[in-house]
Amino acid sequence: METKQSKFETTCQLFIDSVNNYFEHLTQTPAEAGVPYLKEQDNLMLKEFTGMIGISGSRKGFVYISGNQQMYSDLIELFVGLAEPTTEDVLDMAGEISNVVSGNVRETYGSDFMISVPIVFEGRPKQLKFPSEIPVYVIPIKWKSHEAFVVIGLE
Amino acid sequence: MTLLIVDDSSVMRRTIEKHLSDYHLDIIGTAGNGRDAVQIVKDKRPDVVTLDITMPEMDGLTCLENIMEVHPQAKVMIITALSDKLTGLQALDKGARGFLYKPVSPEDLTKAFDKLLNRN
Amino acid sequence: MNLFSNLAIRDKFVVIVLPLLLAAGYFVFQEVSSNYRTSQELNALFNGIQVTERLSRLVHEIQKERGNSSGFLSNAGAAFGPELEAQRKLTDESIADLDALLTDTDYQEFLSQYKTVLTDIREDVDKIPSIRERVNQLDLSPNQAIDLYTEINTNILNSISTLTSTTDNKEMTEQQIAFINFLKSKERAGIERAIGSQGFSNGQLNPESYARFLELVSAQDAYVDAFLGTADQKYVNYFNKTVTGSDVEEVNRMREQLFANADLSEDPLYWFAQITAKINLLKKVEDFIANDIKSTAISIADSANRIFVQFLAISIVLSIVDLYLLYFIVSNLVNNINILSAFSRRVAQGDLSKTVSIRSKDEVGQFANTFNEMVGSLKISREELAKEKEKAEYMYETIYKQSEVVFENVQQGIFLLDENFKISNLYSAAMEDIFQRKDIGGENFVQFMRPRLVPRDQDALEMFVKHLFNTDIDESVLSQLNPVESVQIFSNEDSGNIQTRYIQITFSRVMNEGEISSVMVTVLDQTEAVLMQQHIKETEEKNKHESEQLLSILKIEPVVLKDFIDSSKKSLVSISERYEKSQKSDIQALITFTFNTVHNIKGNASLIDLQLIVDKFHEIEESLVDLKGKNVSVNDFLKILYKINEVDAVMSNMKSMLLRIANVYEQMTDELDDNSNNKFIDSLKRGARRMSKDSGTELNFRFENVEDFNLPERFKLPLKDVLIQLIRNTVAHGAEPSEERLSAGKTKEVNIKVGLEEVDGQHLKVTYKDDGKGIDLDQITKQAIENGLITEEKVANMDTKELTQLIFKDGLSTASEVTHLSGRGQGMSLVQDLTDKMKGKYTITSQKGESFEMTFLLPLENQQEKTAIEI
Incomplete structure (x- = not known):
């Protein structure tokens, strides 16, 4: 039980570090992580755009990062210099962040922590099924003035 | 020198393109999955390929194997978020010449390209 | 080729030189034999000419006999009879001469080559007697006789050319041919004489003779021309000089008559005599030429002989010199090579100490020099090698060993x-x-x-x-x-x-x-570092927890906290008890019970504001909420239990901390007032005790009001030093012996009293008072004068107050001996300094035999500092 507890902590920490690294490395502005908390599956936190990664292998579950359009637009402008991105671009950006953040976790979990290609959506999809009986952690983050959620559901 | 950029994210492809603009590489194509990438390599035989690993249709490592089969001289630079060592080593085993972990800053990319192209 | 390469050098030289020597020998032999042959040939020629001489004399005599015989026959014996007789004798003499030569033993070897020729000549000569017999009987016509004799002469002359054709000397051969042509011409002259005699005897030549005569003259001229064409100039000159004069002209004149062949009236004997004279001239020329050829042949033969001998001698000498040189060179070479090979053997064995010396400057000598250079550089290399070896050993010793040491450590x-x-x-x-x-x-x-x-x-x-x-x-x-x-x-x-x-x-x-x-x-x-880090992290976490717990505890009344912990623990135990008794069916009831219990404790914790515990129980509550209404597994209960246990542990820990804190409080009660003057008082008390003990002076040291008074920090140290110094003075100068004190009605022990009080709200008044004998002004004055601090005159004008001030003079001490309590004369001046430092003032009141009192007034002007200290 203690291992489960520490697992929760380390897992959260890993994702917080990974998100931090992403923003710090690419934008020189770190993302502030809020206090993580547990959340019921049926009422998950979603912002305007979400990139979700399925996890299989040594651990099973999902990870998603959800943020508002403006955050993604800012990033796209910074990376590509494109001031008015299309919805497609924004979705793409959401997918890429979730991919990089969960991909980087493999440095610790190794190649058995298998990640899917990003699943991206706008708003709240009608059908969003998660494997039941897994705790879902929500890590609120704040980058510049943008709020976002990193949501981790892992066995 | 010709370049092919392979990444399932179009934002990422454009980012790489932008970061490499000083290299005066002739970008002969971009691909969003491994299968398209192999076809372009077969047709246009680019000198350099940047290759993502996590992609739909055909993942990057399989794509790398196919590229090496049809065009073994290609200098392939893996650019991936998969930060475990084994994936990197597997890529080297399959013939990749360079390696970069996402997130990739402009400096990361130019440094890696300096090494890949032996420029200093 | 292998055979050759295996030969010793000496033998190789022999193999090389032998064919050359043979070739040289062959050529020498050729040359020598050629010279020898020439010499031999010329000897033969000489011999040939000797024989020719005899033969040509014989021919000459036969010619004359022919002429006489022809004349005798033409005149049918009437003329030429005596001349013929005389001539026959001359002919016979020359035959005898020839025979003598032919039988000469010296000529036998030469003549043996010409046996056939000579036999033929002999046979012809033997015909002469029968011809003479027929002439005597007039049995022959003149022409027949001429023909018979001519046949003999022709044969002889032909054999002469054979006899002299033995030389290879071209010049000689040419002259011989010229000589033979000359002889042939002379022979024709002889026949001309005979036919001319015929003509002059008969007055006319018959046609046959005339034809012969014409032929003879032209043949003579032709042979003379041939002679003149080939003969040496000296012979030509001799001929022209000799065959001239009246005899020749007479013959030419009578020849003209014979050409005319009419009325040949001249005396045949005269013709005969004239033409004989001419023939004799020709004979003279013949002899000259024969002799000359002979002597030339002899001189050529001689020189050829000489050359042959010289050449032979030179060849022999050269050969000997050559062989000697060859021997010398080969020996030298072989010797040098032997020296070199011995030397190189030594070098091969490693002896580089010597050099090789070969005097010759040829390739071997150069090789020796090269060899010496090589040995020299070999020597240097070997020395360098030795040095390198040393270096390498040194490197091994130092570097390798060092690196080994490094690798070891x-x-x-x-x-x-x-x-x-x-x-x-x-x-x-x-x-x-x-x-x-x-x-x-x-x-x-x-x-x-x-x-x-x-x-x-x-x-x-x-x-x-x-x-x-x-x-x-x-x-x-x-x-x-x-x-x-x-x-x-x-x-x-x-x-x-x-x-x-x-x-x-x-x-x-x-x-x-x-x-x-x-x-x-x-x-x-990195094990230790990692473990250390983990340990530090754990310790930090533990400390963090503990201090959190401690802080929360400190905020709460111990009794309240104790009550809370005790009752909470009891409630938690009740959960475990309930679990123990529970059936599987009432899992939800268990959850509800647990939730209610936990919620209750949480509420209590919240009442006393124990947030740490509130959080912990909240966590458990959340977990329990998750389990409500679900199919709960044992595992889930274990999870809850673990958490409850954890909170329980925290509360136990809090309780033990609470107890520890209580203990600390008890122990520290006295000393808790951090602003008290205890330390100041203690140190002064200790100082007084020590001085009393050291000096044997009994002291009763007391404070007045000191405990109640809040002494500013900045005064504590200087004031302590001042008071110590004053105690010291009391012990050293003020205190009387106890008997003296008792008799003066004082207590045995010296009483010292220190008082502190605040006056007019701005000053601190410090009083020091002892009941000793007071200041001995006489003693101080005396001492001051003794130490040169003041003059007697000055003292006389000073009042008591001024005199008292002397105790503050640097260098004044009234103590009879220096102890650690007094006697350095610094004490009171230090008191003065310190008082100044504190910006204070003092007054001294001394009553002789009664007391010494010193009062300080110190300013309390720094109110801010005071406030700070109070906090």
Whole structure:
């Protein structure tokens, strides 16, 4: 039980570090992580755009990062210099962040922590099924003035 | 020198393109999955390929194997978020010449390209 | 060819020189024999000419006999009778001469070659007597007689050319031919004489004779022309000089008559005599030529002979000299080579101490020099080699040993990997400590690491090490993928325990001429650092928890807290008790019970504001909420129980802390007032006690009001020093012996009283008072004068107050001996200084025999500081 507890902590920490690294490395502005908390599956936190990664292998579950359009637009402008991105671009950006953040976790979990290609959506999809009986952690983050959620559901 | 950029994210492809603009590489194509990438390599035989690993249709490592089969001289630079060592080593085993972990800053990319192209 | 290369040098020379010598000998022989032959030929020629001389004389005589015989026959015996008779005798003489020569033994060898010719001549000569007989009987016509004699002469003359044709000397041959032509011409002259005699005898030549005569004259001229054409100039000159004069002209005149062949009236004897004279002239020329040829032949033969002898001699001498030189050269060469080979044998055996000396400057000599140079440089090389060896030994001794020492003592594991991933035999001793294995050298690094790593890293390491030797991959790119950059390794101890170590392994390529020759591997044992870090983290966490707990405890009344903890623990125990008794069916009831209990405790904690505990129970509540209405497993209960247990532990910990704090409070009650003057008082009390003990003076040291008074920090040290000094003075100067005190009605012990009080709200008044004998002004004055601090005159004008001031003079001491209590004369001046420092004032009141009192007034002006200190 203690291992489960520490697992929760380390897992959260890993994702917080990974998100931090992403923003710090690419934008020189770190993302502030809020206090993580547990959340019921049926009422998950979603912002305007979400990139979700399925996890299989040594651990099973999902990870998603959800943020508002403006955050993604800012990033796209910074990376590509494109001031008015299309919805497609924004979705793409959401997918890429979730991919990089969960991909980087493999440095610790190794190649058995298998990640899917990003699943991206706008708003709240009608059908969003998660494997039941897994705790879902929500890590609120704040980058510049943008709020976002990193949501981790892992066995 | 010709370049092919392979990444399932179009934002990422454009980012790489932008970061490499000083290299005066002739970008002969971009691909969003491994299968398209192999076809372009077969047709246009680019000198350099940047290759993502996590992609739909055909993942990057399989794509790398196919590229090496049809065009073994290609200098392939893996650019991936998969930060475990084994994936990197597997890529080297399959013939990749360079390696970069996402997130990739402009400096990361130019440094890696300096090494890949032996420029200093 | 092999045979030749195996020959000794001496023999090689013989093989080379012998054909040359033979060839030279052959040519010498050729030359010598040619000369010899020439000489022989000329000897033969000489002999031939000797014989020719005789033969030509014979021909000459036969010619004359022919002429006489022809004349005798033409005149039918009437004329020429006596002349013929005389001539026949001359002919016979010349035949005898010839015979004498032919039988001469010296000529036999020469003549034997011409036997046939000579036999023919002999046979012809033998015909002469029968011809003479027929002439005597007039049995022959004149022409017949001429023909018979002419036949003999022709044969003889022909044989002469044979006899003299033996030489190869061209000049000689030419002159012989000229000579023979001359003889033939002369022979024709003889016939002309005979036919002319016929004509003059008969007055006319018959047609046959006339024809012969014409032919003879023209033949004569032709032979003379041939002679003149080929003969040596000197013969021609001699001929022209000799065959001239009246006789020749007479013959020519009578010849004209004979050409006319009419009325030949001249006396035939006259003709005969005239033409004989001419023939004699011709004979003279013949003799001259014969003699000349003979002498020429002799001189040529002589010189040929001489050349032959000289050549032979020179050849012999040269051959001897040659052979000697050859012997000398070969011997010298062989000798030098022997010296060199002996020397090189010595060099080969390693003796480089000597040089070889060969005097000759030929190739062997040069070779010897080269050899010496070589030996010289060999010597230098050997010396250098020796030096290098020394250096290498030194290097081994120092560097290798040093590196061994380094390898023995370096904390890191260091070794080299070859391209087969083998660990080098030389590795640092730390390796064996880190990996708990001995004899690592030669092991395959990947196989070696395999059992020590988690499976995930095993394959990665193998791939990684493989790429270490792949030049296509940049080292810095590769180093990002080092899977053992920081890993846990598991090693089996001998005891069977599995020990975990945290190590860092780094790899760096060792390049050699663009190739990766090996890879240097460094292993850093971080176990202690990692463990230390973990320990620090744990300790920090624990401390954090404890201090959190402590803080929360401190805020709450101990009794309230104790009550809370006790009742909460009881409630928690009740949960466990309930679980124990529970049936599987009432799981939801259990959850509800647990929730209610926990919620209740949480509420209590919240009431006393114990947030830490509130949070903990809130966590449990949340977990319980999750379980409500669900199919709960035992595992879920364990999770709750674990958390409850955890809170329980926290509360137990709080209780023990509470007890510890209570203990501390009890112990510290006296000393808790941090602003008290206890320390100040204590140190003064201790000082007084010590001085009393040391001096044997009994002291009763007391304070007045000091405990109640808040002494500013800045006064504490200087005031303590001042008061100590004053106690010292009391002990040293003021205190009387106890008997004296008792008789004066004082207590046995000296009483000292120190008082502190605040006056007018701005000053601190410090009073020091003893009941000693007071200041002895006489003693002080005396001492001051003695120490030269003041003059007597001055003293006389000073009042008591002024005199008292003398005690503050630096250097004044009234103590009879120097002790550690007094006597250095510094004491009171120090008091003055310190008082100044505190910006204070003092007054001294001394009553002789009664008391000494000193009062200080110190300013309390710094109110801010005072406030700060109070806080």
